[in-house]
Amino acid sequence: MAHAAAHSGEHAHDHDHEHDHESLKTFGFWIFLITDVILFGSLFATYIVLHQNTNGGPTPEELFKMPGIIAETFILLTSSFTSGLAVLGMNKGNLKQLIGWLAVTVVLGASFVGLELSEFITMVNHEGATISTSAFLSAFFTLVGTHGLHVSVGLIWMIGLIFQLRRRGITAVTKRKVAVISLYWHFLDVVWIFVFTIVYLMGVM
Amino acid sequence: MLDKIKQFASEFFVTGDPLILGAQVSIGLSMVAMIFVLTYFRKWGWLWKEWLTSVDHKRIGIMYIICSIMMLFRGGVDALLMRLQLAMPNSEFLQADHYNQIFTTHGVIMILFMAMPLMFGLFNIVVPLQIGARDVAYPFLNSLSFWMFFWGAMLFNVSFVIGGSPDAGWLSYPPLSELSHSPGVGQNFYIWGIQISGIGSLATGINFIVTILKMRAPGMKLMKMPMFTWSVFSSCIMIIFAFPILTVTLALLFLDRFLGAHFFTLDGGGNPMMYINLIWMWGHPEVYIVVVPAFGIFSEIVSTFSKKKLFGYKSMVFAMLIISLLSFFTWAHHFFTMGSGANVNAFFAISTMLIAIPTGAKVFNWLFTMYRGKIRFTTPMMWTVAFIPCFVIGGMTGVLLSVAPADFQFHNSYFLIAHFHQVLIGGVAFGYFAGLYYWWPKMFGFKLNEHLGKWAFWLWNIGFYVCFMPQYFLGLDGMTRRTYTYDFDMGWGPLNLVSTVGGFLMGVGFIFQVWQIAHSIKFREADVNGDPWEGRTLEWSIPSPAPIYNFAVLPQVSEADAWWEEKEKRAASGKSAAPIVYEPIHMPKNSAIPFIISTFWFFAGFGFVWGWMWLTIPALIGVGICMIARSFSYDTDYYIPADEVKRTEAALKGAKL
Numbered sequence: 001m002a003h004a005a006a007h008s009g010e011h012a013h014d015h016d017h018e019h020d021h022e023s024l025k026t027f028g029f030w031i032f033l034i035t036d037v038i039l040f041g042s043l044f045a046t047y048i049v050l051h052q053n054t055n056g057g058p059t060p061e062e063l064f065k066m067p068g069i070i071a072e073t074f075i076l077l078t079s080s081f082t083s084g085l086a087v088l089g090m091n092k093g094n095l096k097q098l099i100g101w102l103a104v105t106v107v108l109g110a111s112f113v114g115l116e117l118s119e120f121i122t123m124v125n126h127e128g129a130t131i132s133t134s135a136f137l138s139a140f141f142t143l144v145g146t147h148g149l150h151v152s153v154g155l156i157w158m159i160g161l162i163f164q165l166r167r168r169g170i171t172a173v174t175k176r177k178v179a180v181i182s183l184y185w186h187f188l189d190v191v192w193i194f195v196f197t198i199v200y201l202m203g204v205m
Numbered sequence: 206m207l208d209k210i211k212q213f214a215s216e217f218f219v220t221g222d223p224l225i226l227g228a229q230v231s232i233g234l235s236m237v238a239m240i241f242v243l244t245y246f247r248k249w250g251w252l253w254k255e256w257l258t259s260v261d262h263k264r265i266g267i268m269y270i271i272c273s274i275m276m277l278f279r280g281g282v283d284a285l286l287m288r289l290q291l292a293m294p295n296s297e298f299l300q301a302d303h304y305n306q307i308f309t310t311h312g313v314i315m316i317l318f319m320a321m322p323l324m325f326g327l328f329n330i331v332v333p334l335q336i337g338a339r340d341v342a343y344p345f346l347n348s349l350s351f352w353m354f355f356w357g358a359m360l361f362n363v364s365f366v367i368g369g370s371p372d373a374g375w376l377s378y379p380p381l382s383e384l385s386h387s388p389g390v391g392q393n394f395y396i397w398g399i400q401i402s403g404i405g406s407l408a409t410g411i412n413f414i415v416t417i418l419k420m421r422a423p424g425m426k427l428m429k430m431p432m433f434t435w436s437v438f439s440s441c442i443m444i445i446f447a448f449p450i451l452t453v454t455l456a457l458l459f460l461d462r463f464l465g466a467h468f469f470t471l472d473g474g475g476n477p478m479m480y481i482n483l484i485w486m487w488g489h490p491e492v493y494i495v496v497v498p499a500f501g502i503f504s505e506i507v508s509t510f511s512k513k514k515l516f517g518y519k520s521m522v523f524a525m526l527i528i529s530l531l532s533f534f535t536w537a538h539h540f541f542t543m544g545s546g547a548n549v550n551a552f553f554a555i556s557t558m559l560i561a562i563p564t565g566a567k568v569f570n571w572l573f574t575m576y577r578g579k580i581r582f583t584t585p586m587m588w589t590v591a592f593i594p595c596f597v598i599g600g601m602t603g604v605l606l607s608v609a610p611a612d613f614q615f616h617n618s619y620f621l622i623a624h625f626h627q628v629l630i631g632g633v634a635f636g637y638f639a640g641l642y643y644w645w646p647k648m649f650g651f652k653l654n655e656h657l658g659k660w661a662f663w664l665w666n667i668g669f670y671v672c673f674m675p676q677y678f679l680g681l682d683g684m685t686r687r688t689y690t691y692d693f694d695m696g697w698g699p700l701n702l703v704s705t706v707g708g709f710l711m712g713v714g715f716i717f718q719v720w721q722i723a724h725s726i727k728f729r730e731a732d733v734n735g736d737p738w739e740g741r742t743l744e745w746s747i748p749s750p751a752p753i754y755n756f757a758v759l760p761q762v763s764e765a766d767a768w769w770e771e772k773e774k775r776a777a778s779g780k781s782a783a784p785i786v787y788e789p790i791h792m793p794k795n796s797a798i799p800f801i802i803s804t805f806w807f808f809a810g811f812g813f814v815w816g817w818m819w820l821t822i823p824a825l826i827g828v829g830i831c832m833i834a835r836s837f838s839y840d841t842d843y844y845i846p847a848d849e850v851k852r853t854e855a856a857l858k859g860a861k862l
């Protein structure tokens with residue numbers, strides 16, 4: 001509206017109010033996570049329905065190389081732990097610790113994505129297993145790929161956040177942002193545990 | 206070179222059909238006219254500052270409503286074209302493939318681009334005012350939702366003149382919607398138009414859940430919330446559970462078409478039934494998502510115009526929550542005939558019939574509210590009263606359809622068409638019209654002309670029965686849905702002709718509504734005190750239209766009909782409102798980012814439609830950059846100083862006298 005611009009920043013933000021706003025955003029993020037649960041739920045359901053339709057192409061047993069997958073799992077779980085350490089650092093008011101652990105988390109997350117990508121590339125190049133080979137592989141690449149995409153988005157977000165933290169330090173707003181991303185990160189960890197069990201473990205058993 | 210361009214242009218633009226040519230010309234002309242008017246009156250800046258970048262929920266609501274009325278026009282023209290084609294046996298007005306495109310776009314537009322935005326428009330206008338809040342929980346996200354809807358709808362609509370419309374039905378079942386059967390771009394438009402606007406809907410669901418849970422005025426316990434707010438809450442719960450399923454379903458279909466995946470194909474191990482299950486897991490709740498808010502509207506109107514408290518408040522809340530739960534357990538009634546077996550069919554038949562119980566309870570509550578009330582037959586009330594028999598008949602034919610063995614007979618016949626239009630028009634459209642009439646003065650500060658409104662009302666209602674009652678019989682006579690023509694000896698001619706006449710009566714009704722709006726703008730009947738209907742809930746306690754901050758002072762609530770209580774108290778004590786101490790008000794700043802992000806999404810979608818990665822990839826990078834820019838901006842709100850609030854309020858009060 002007309003007066004929108006005129007009075008910006010005239011008033012110092014009162015802190016109670018600020019705090020309310022931040023907790024409101026965290027709450028909304030929880031609800032967003034519910035919708036993401038449904039999204040992954042639909043993908044899992046599709047995978048479960050289609051996982052035996054290999055159409056003469058490679059089967060899960062032939063495709064999955066467990067050592068690599070276990071390494072990925074280990075790395076992602078560790079990154080969840082380090083993101084927790086970042087939050088601990090934040091709660092102590094230690095900016096250095098916070099940024100340091102976030103950076104470690106980013107490195108771990110990136111190596112997870114890297115390993116996953118190289119796994120996909122091997123499948124495509126060496127086994128001729130592509131998304132259009134069979135319904136099983138369509139479902140596999142989509143489910144695991146969606147998780148990987150989520151992790152990648154999280155990485156970009158975390159890097160952005162590190163810059164904001166360096167510029168602004170620990171404030172009500174950045175605190176909420178860190179809390180939200182660590183929530184997101186733990187969530188992706190939990191989803192991965194399902195991927196690991198339902199796709200990989202049950203695939204090779 | 207020139208030949209290549211010609212070749213490309215003839216694939217890109219849809220040509221040849223006089224209807225489409227007409228549409229192209231009129232789209233072109235209206236664009237030129239719009240640009241001319243905006244430039245001539247120097248309104249570009251105003252449009253940008255006051256509307257396109259606005260995060261004010263009331264303005265966003267108005268923009269939703271304008272778009273939705275335009276879409277009602279487009280969907281209505283589609284409907285009338287179909288009815289014209291079917292009016293006579295062996296008609297050659299439309300070709301078969303054209304007919305397929307029209308029923309597909311009609312269905313999609315009516316449900317996703319007419320009903321949904323009209324609903325979101327009313328959510329936006331009413332909910333914050335009803336719960337005594339200054340805005341929704343996330344104003345920026347709210348604007349983003351609107352623009353995602355807008356650009357999604359535009360993407361879907363351009364398919365008519367660019368590339369060709371989808372033609373596989375409003376739910377796009379495979380294999381019809383697969384590349385093997387629909388090689389053109391029509392299905393891609395379907396996928397991306399709905400996907401982009403669907404993300405907006407999901408965000409609206411989240412936004413309003415948080416708004417309702419966290420932003421209520423002090424003292425407004427959950428069980429003291431106005432009924433419309435409750436209905437919005439139930440609808441949003443369904444949205445957050447149903448829309449992610451739609452997102453996934455459309456994404457999978459797109460992967461099939463784009464990367465040759467085999468989710469739903471007939472070869473490669475795909476399973477088309479999987480699609481049908483997924484799409485109805487969204488599709489069935491979707492119809493409740495749009496109808497439950499209409500129940501909320503009726504509850505408000507019945508109690509206001511009967512001058513009584515709503516009968517059975519608690520049972521009403523309970524019924525709505527039960528409906529939103531049950532709606533997720535009925536999806537298979539859409540394909541009883543597809544061989545899932547007797548036990549599965551029995552389960553879904555029973556769960557479907559169960560929904561009739563809470564719905565019936567609501568109907569009785571409305572009737573008991575009217576019983577012995579001082580009823581005033583204003584236009585909102587008339588639509589409400591007309592809705593009741595219409596919905597009861599529609600509900601009963603629905604129960605008939607839910608009887609699995611009977612459904613083997615009615616499935617995909619005109620009986621079904623009559624049933625769902627009865628609930629969609631009689632329930633959803635009538636409900637939202639009632640809401641629009643009811644809250645119109647709150648939105649714009651003037652009432653709509655009641656006389657013209659009554660004409661529109663009667664035309665719509667009579668037209669409705671004339672149009673759809675014959676279709677029940679056509680269905681029983683064996684006429685199947687999506688038939689584009691039929692022979693003389695079927696004997697369906699006369700009933701179809703009657704039905705078409707009814708369709709046109711509704712069309713005339715629509716014209717009356719447009720006339721009514723134009724007339725009321727010209728001869729403003731100003732709403733002077735903000736409470737033209739003697740309302741009961743908080744939105745009527747503030748001036749019309751509401752100032753940007755809604756409530757100068759947040760109200761303190763103790764009853765469900767908070768404003769009514771307040772008025773009673775004032776009347777009893779003979780005192781007017783307590784003196785007011787103004788404080789600065791915290792408000793969000795406008796932002797251009799939602800508009801820009803959504804425009805990028807439009808281009809990304811358009812690139813996907815044509816397989817133009819040179820367009821999609823930069824557009825998606827644009828989306829990413831906008832999001833980062835938003836994340837890095839900390840200067841997103843401001844305060845309105847107390848004395849400015851005081852001045853605004855004084856001016857509003859002055860205008861009232």
Ligand code: HEM
Nearest residue numbers: 284287288308309312315316320374375629686687688708
């Ligand atoms: C205003 C008067 C309306 C008329 C005269 C009308 C007429 C029609 C006709 C003739 C069909 C095609 C039947 C067939 O051949 O299968 C149809 C289909 C449909 N209509 Fe309407 N309609 C109207 C309003 C609405 C509204 C308000 C909605 C939703 C809110 C709606 C939703 C649908 C849907 C979902 C389909 C099915 C499309 C498909 O088969 O894929 N209609 N309508």
Ligand SMILES: [Cu+2]
Nearest residue numbers: 489535536539
């Ligand atoms: Cu259904």
